[in-house]
Amino acid sequence: MTTWMLRRLIQAAFVMLVMTVIVFIGVNVIGDPVEILISPEADQAERARAVAALGLDKPLWEQYWRFLSGAVQGDLGRSFVFNEPALKLIAQRMPATLELAITAVLLSVILGIPLGLYAGLRPNSIGGKAIMGASILGFSLPTFWVGLMLIMVFAVQLGWLPSTGRGPTRELFGVQWSFLTWDGLRHMAMPALNLALGNIALVLRLTRAGVRENLPMDYVKFARAKGISPNRVVFVHVLKNILIPIVTVVGLEIGGLIAFAVVTESVFAWPGMGKLIIDSINVLDRPVIVAYLMMIVLLFVVINLIVDLLYTVLDPRVRLETKE
Amino acid sequence: MSDTTLEVQGLSTHFLTRAGVVRAVEDISFSVGRGRVLGLVGESGSGKSVTGFSVIGLVDPPGQIVRGKILFQGRDLTKLDERELQDLRGNRIAMIFQDPMMTLNPVLRIDTQMIETVLAHDNVSREEARQRSRDALGMVGIPSPDERLVSYPHQFSGGMRQRVAIAIALLHRPDLIIADEPTTALDVTIQAQILAEVQKLAREVGTALIWITHDLSVIAGLADDIAVMYAGRIVESGPVAEVLDKPMHPYTHGLIGSVPSRNARGSRLRQIPGMTPSMLNLGPGCAFRARCARADAACAADPQATAPVAGRTLRCFHPQLEMTA
Numbered sequence A: 001m002t003t004w005m006l007r008r009l010i011q012a013a014f015v016m017l018v019m020t021v022i023v024f025i026g027v028n029v030i031g032d033p034v035e036i037l038i039s040p041e042a043d044q045a046e047r048a049r050a051v052a053a054l055g056l057d058k059p060l061w062e063q064y065w066r067f068l069s070g071a072v073q074g075d076l077g078r079s080f081v082f083n084e085p086a087l088k089l090i091a092q093r094m095p096a097t098l099e100l101a102i103t104a105v106l107l108s109v110i111l112g113i114p115l116g117l118y119a120g121l122r123p124n125s126i127g128g129k130a131i132m133g134a135s136i137l138g139f140s141l142p143t144f145w146v147g148l149m150l151i152m153v154f155a156v157q158l159g160w161l162p163s164t165g166r167g168p169t170r171e172l173f174g175v176q177w178s179f180l181t182w183d184g185l186r187h188m189a190m191p192a193l194n195l196a197l198g199n200i201a202l203v204l205r206l207t208r209a210g211v212r213e214n215l216p217m218d219y220v221k222f223a224r225a226k227g228i229s230p231n232r233v234v235f236v237h238v239l240k241n242i243l244i245p246i247v248t249v250v251g252l253e254i255g256g257l258i259a260f261a262v263v264t265e266s267v268f269a270w271p272g273m274g275k276l277i278i279d280s281i282n283v284l285d286r287p288v289i290v291a292y293l294m295m296i297v298l299l300f301v302v303i304n305l306i307v308d309l310l311y312t313v314l315d316p317r318v319r320l321e322t323k324e
Numbered sequence B: 001m002s003d004t005t006l007e008v009q010g011l012s013t014h015f016l017t018r019a020g021v022v023r024a025v026e027d028i029s030f031s032v033g034r035g036r037v038l039g040l041v042g043e044s045g046s047g048k049s050v051t052g053f054s055v056i057g058l059v060d061p062p063g064q065i066v067r068g069k070i071l072f073q074g075r076d077l078t079k080l081d082e083r084e085l086q087d088l089r090g091n092r093i094a095m096i097f098q099d100p101m102m103t104l105n106p107v108l109r110i111d112t113q114m115i116e117t118v119l120a121h122d123n124v125s126r127e128e129a130r131q132r133s134r135d136a137l138g139m140v141g142i143p144s145p146d147e148r149l150v151s152y153p154h155q156f157s158g159g160m161r162q163r164v165a166i167a168i169a170l171l172h173r174p175d176l177i178i179a180d181e182p183t184t185a186l187d188v189t190i191q192a193q194i195l196a197e198v199q200k201l202a203r204e205v206g207t208a209l210i211w212i213t214h215d216l217s218v219i220a221g222l223a224d225d226i227a228v229m230y231a232g233r234i235v236e237s238g239p240v241a242e243v244l245d246k247p248m249h250p251y252t253h254g255l256i257g258s259v260p261s262r263n264a265r266g267s268r269l270r271q272i273p274g275m276t277p278s279m280l281n282l283g284p285g286c287a288f289r290a291r292c293a294r295a296d297a298a299c300a301a302d303p304q305a306t307a308p309v310a311g312r313t314l315r316c317f318h319p320q321l322e323m324t325a
């Protein structure tokens, strides 16, 4: 188990290193920030001073080296625009995105699994077919369009929910959270649902497929032959088998949700990392872009690690192999 | 309590598939008394498992019982609702499945799967349920049952898993056990031990047994009665010694002829020529006639069950009374 962990950690560090190279080169390719940051009237001397101040006069490998040695010490550079550490900017915005993404994950599990169970146990019922039909919409409608529709219906027409912003927050562990206030929750409802939609459909279809696949299995028949209740057969015997792929997929989707929050945050003016990154790309604020991408990579790596650990908890067959 | 534990009358179980009707079980009748063992034999696909699942009420859709009565201690099981069947299953009627690799839930520990069975029918403490589970594991010859209880199925061999399944079937000392090829995956010593255990249970508790198998030698040593199935029908039945000594149906002759021990050493095993007919849309007439040496025009009609001798049944127009050399 410990050698397995160690191997995974080394792998993770290697992935991070490779990503720094890719991200760094990528950002250099998109464009020259000096053009955007400096006013067109600036003369040659001012220009040179600005370039030197940003460290852009050094050769690329030296810029990379400075970035990497900074990164190891937790310094990802200062924002060209805000003149603040890039990491600090991102850290300020992260809680908003995280609570949005986590609420979306909870929604996909809380709605997706029961709906999927129903559709799987009653595949030919009207309800089951309606759920499957709706799930196709959940997959295929574009996020921004659904977001706008939600605003149209629930904010503009019905006036039930606020259309934009994060609402009042409350502090927990030194961080501001919306989910701790009622009004904050009301602000979060639509963006979270919007972000969750694709995942609800995904979890639902996975659950249904799992039920359809597991029900004809002999172990289900044997469980029934033992005379245990139908509820126990479904919620203990079948569900535990289905949870293995669901946990894996949901876990891996968390990273995607955080990355794709960009669209939802833009539609609902949710002040999270996504909005920050869009603004930073517009002005080519390289340190912020790099820091954001590195945070996302780190998140993916950590989440993958947690998913693997969870997997071994759920599936006894995997557990044994990793122990040996 | 009456002496007949199970009496099946005119049972038909059909699968209504898109390709047509599969008459997996057609008009079969048999009974098993308290403490008695019925051996159900027949080649692959003859409907033995479907018979077992029909009795316990677990025929997979699109299969359904279309006709007949299943009288368990006088109660017709085909008339019971799901809840009443659930109370009987695993409690008064237990079944051991054919494929030991697939019957246990791969992600639940053995103790979970055993204890839930005890608790489903008896109002006892978890501790007592665990105790009973451990005793049952010991009964089927699983060494160090305490350790084994906290294992997962994948840590067991096929034979061990089958013994766990048998232990689960024994938990409530049921009145009827349907054992579907339960010992095929086991080695000979374990097989003998389990057969002895099961016979003891039959004698002491009065459990009736339906023992499904390909293996006539197991039947000869274990069963009181035998029913031979072919293409969904019971073609011959009766006390095991009589049927094996003086078989009448040509198919039974063929089965006995293909058992190694009955043939002189070195002589070739006789095979029944031809193949099992497809059960899909099986037409009228004796299903065995394409493979039967005695078949004639009369066999194009359905042979009805007759009682050539008291206590025996037969479905054949031209019984073969002498043994083939």
Ligand SMILES: Nc1ncnc2c1ncn2[C@@H]1O[C@H](COP(=O)(O)OP(=O)(O)OP(=O)(O)O)[C@@H](O)[C@H]1O
Pocket (backbone or CB within 6 Å): B015, B017, B022, B024, B042, B043, B044, B045, B046, B047, B048, B049, B050, B051, B060, B061, B062, B063, B098, B279
């Ligand atoms: N789910 C199903 N759908 C359609 N036909 C089925 C189904 N289950 C069983 N059958 C048919 O029922 C017939 C009897 O099957 P059954 O499993 O009872 O045979 P068996 O005697 O137990 O054979 P084996 O010795 O191989 O276990 C077979 O011809 C099979 O095609």
Ligand code: SF4
Pocket (backbone or CB within 6 Å): B249, B250, B251, B286, B287, B288, B289, B290, B292, B293, B294, B295, B296, B299, B303, B315, B316, B317, B318, B319
């Ligand atoms: S009824 Fe005819 S075909 Fe069928 S077993 Fe008897 S003799 Fe053979």
Ligand SMILES: [Mg+2]
Pocket (backbone or CB within 6 Å): B048, B049, B050, B098, B180
């Ligand atoms: Mg079978």
